[in-house]
Amino acid sequence: MIKLYADYHTHTIYSHGTGSIMDNVTAAKNKGLTEIAVTDHGIRHFAYGVRLKNISMMREEVDRINDNAEGIKVLLGMECNIISTEGDIDMNDEIRKYLDILLVGFHMMVLPKTAKDAISIYGRNCFSKIFQFGKEGIKETNTESMIKAIRKHKIDIITHPGARIPFDTTLVAKEAAKAGTALEINSHSGYMGTMNVIAAAGEGAKFVINSDAHTPEDVGNFEKGLIIAEKAGLSGDQIINAVK
Numbered sequence: 001m002i003k004l005y006a007d008y009h010t011h012t013i014y015s016h017g018t019g020s021i022m023d024n025v026t027a028a029k030n031k032g033l034t035e036i037a038v039t040d041h042g043i044r045h046f047a048y049g050v051r052l053k054n055i056s057m058m059r060e061e062v063d064r065i066n067d068n069a070e071g072i073k074v075l076l077g078m079e080c081n082i083i084s085t086e087g088d089i090d091m092n093d094e095i096r097k098y099l100d101i102l103l104v105g106f107h108m109m110v111l112p113k114t115a116k117d118a119i120s121i122y123g124r125n126c127f128s129k130i131f132q133f134g135k136e137g138i139k140e141t142n143t144e145s146m147i148k149a150i151r152k153h154k155i156d157i158i159t160h161p162g163a164r165i166p167f168d169t170t171l172v173a174k175e176a177a178k179a180g181t182a183l184e185i186n187s188h189s190g191y192m193g194t195m196n197v198i199a200a201a202g203e204g205a206k207f208v209i210n211s212d213a214h215t216p217e218d219v220g221n222f223e224k225g226l227i228i229a230e231k232a233g234l235s236g237d238q239i240i241n242a243v244k
Contacts, residue, residue, distance in 0.1 A: 002209075002229060006035035006241040007220050008157060009079065009103060009184065009210035014058060015040035016048040019216035021061050025074055027213075031220030035073045035241075038062065039103050042080035044090035044111040050078065052095075059098045077101035079159055084113040085120050085141060087148025103184075104149055105159030106142070106167075121145065125165050143167040147175045155181045157208055163191040173200035180206075182240050187225035188212035197232035208240050 010024050011017035017024070021038050028036040038058070041048045050058075062076040077099055080089040089104055090111075096102070108126070112118040124138045142165050149155065150172070158176060161169060161183055169183075169192065176183055183205050185192055189212065192200065197207065209225035211218050229239065236242035 002226055002234070002236050002239065003243040004209055004222055004226075004239070004241050005033060005243050006037075007033055007211050007213070007222075008035075008037040008075070008077070008101060008208055008241060009039050009159060009186070010036060010213045010219050011040055012038055014050050014054055015045070017214045021058065021074070022065060023216040024213065024219050025065055025069065025072060027216040027219040029069075029072045033220050034071065035075065036219065037075040037077045037101050039077040039079045039101070041107070042078055042090040043095070044081055044083055045107055045109060046111050047109045049090070055095060055098050075100040077103055077156075079103040079105060081105070081107050081110040082121070082145055082149050083110060084117040085145045085148075087145055087150070087152045088113050089149060089153060091153070101156045102154065103157045103159050104153070104155045105161075105163075106146075106165035108164055121165070139166050139168060143171050146172050150175045150179050150181055155179070157182050157184050157210075159184050160186040160189050160191045160212065162193070162196065163189045169196040170199045170203060173203040173205040176200075177204040177206070182206045182208040185209045185225040185228050186212050187222050188214070188218070190224050190228070192228065194228050194231045197228060197234065201232065201234065201238060206240050207234060207238055210241075
C-alpha cells in the first residue's frame, strides 16, 4: 500500500485558498505529514496570482515557521503558468530566488506574453471547446509549449496534466523523465487519469500525488489520487512523495 509523507501543492490566502500558511502547516502535521509546500498561483494569473510585494513576506513567514516547527518541513513554491508557445512562464530570477520548489501548469485566466500567444494558446483552446473544431492541431501546439517549458526551466512538478488544456501526455512524460520533472496526480481534480498515468509510466516518468488543497481541511487529502495510482499499478518508487 502506498503511503505519502508530503503534500507539494497547496494554496493559501495569498492566492485563492481560505487558510493561512500556518493553517496549512498545522493541517499537514495533524495528518501525519512531514513536508508541505505552499504553492500559490503565479503572478500573471489575473484572478488569483500572488502579488509581487507579498513574495518576500511569504518567504520570511515560511522561514520563521521552519525555525520553530518540529517534525515538519515547509517549502515555499509557486504554481506558475505557461504564458507563451515558446514555453515561457510567469517567473523570473528575482522571484525564483525566494522559492524552494517550482510547479508549472496550464491555466485559462492568465495574462499571456503577447497577443499572438493569447490567440495561439487561450483563444484557440476556448474556440475548440465550444465548436469542437481543430482539436488535434491545438493539442500539438499545447504539447510543444509544455515541452519547451520543461527544457527552458528547472521545473519540479507539472500540475494537473490535461485538466485545463489538453496535451499529449506520452510526449510530455518522455521529456519530463529526461528532465527529472514529476507529473502530478491531482487529488482535487482527478487528473491525470489512469490510462494517462500508465502511458506516462511507460516513458519512465516519475509522479507526485498532491491534494491541490484550497482549504486547510483538504491538505493531505490524497484519496482520489491514490486510487488512480493504484489502478495504474504504480509502486512507491515511482512516486516522489511516497514513503520508501
